[in-house]
Amino acid sequence: xxxxxxxxxxxxxxxxxxxxxxxxxxxxxxxxxxxxxxxxxxxxxxxxxxxxxxxxxxxxxxxxxxxxxxxxxxxxxxxxxxxxxxxxxxxxxxxxxxxxxxxxxxxxxxxxxxxxxxxxxxxxxxxxxxxxxxx
Numbered sequence: 001x002x003x004x005x006x007x008x009x010x011x012x013x014x015x016x017x018x019x020x021x022x023x024x025x026x027x028x029x030x031x032x033x034x035x036x037x038x039x040x041x042x043x044x045x046x047x048x049x050x051x052x053x054x055x056x057x058x059x060x061x062x063x064x065x066x067x068x069x070x071x072x073x074x075x076x077x078x079x080x081x082x083x084x085x086x087x088x089x090x091x092x093x094x095x096x097x098x099x100x101x102x103x104x105x106x107x108x109x110x111x112x113x114x115x116x117x118x119x120x121x122x123x124x125x126x127x128x129x130x131x132x133x134x135x
Contacts, residue, residue, distance in 0.1 A: 043100035054100030
């Protein structure tokens with residue numbers, strides 16, 4: 001999924017999506033200057049049935065804060081207090097992903113020296129708005 005994010009030849013699906021998303025947004029901007037975009041991302045980890053925010057600074061010797069999964073009739077299922085980071089470029093999104101990866105729980109196994117001990121979800125949110133002369 002991740003590949004080697006810093007090597008264009010070895011990038012995984014997730015980093016490759018960053019270029020695709022921002023390429024599509026740029027193409028749309030060139031064809032329609034009235035459409036504006038807001039791109040945000042979040043990155044969470046599920047470890048031993050607990051949810052943690054990977055985009056929040058984790059301090060050594062202090063356990064990360066567990067987040068609650070909630071359900072709302074309007075929002076649906078969401079993670080309470082999950083950080084959403086606004087990004088405006090591929091490098092900013094890559095930086096967020098790399099920062100979050102450094103916060104994941106890992107441990108050595110016989111097959112992998114930095115095997116992940118959890119599941120993670122990197123989510124990209126794209127909001128659009130059309131700007132008109134009257135607004």
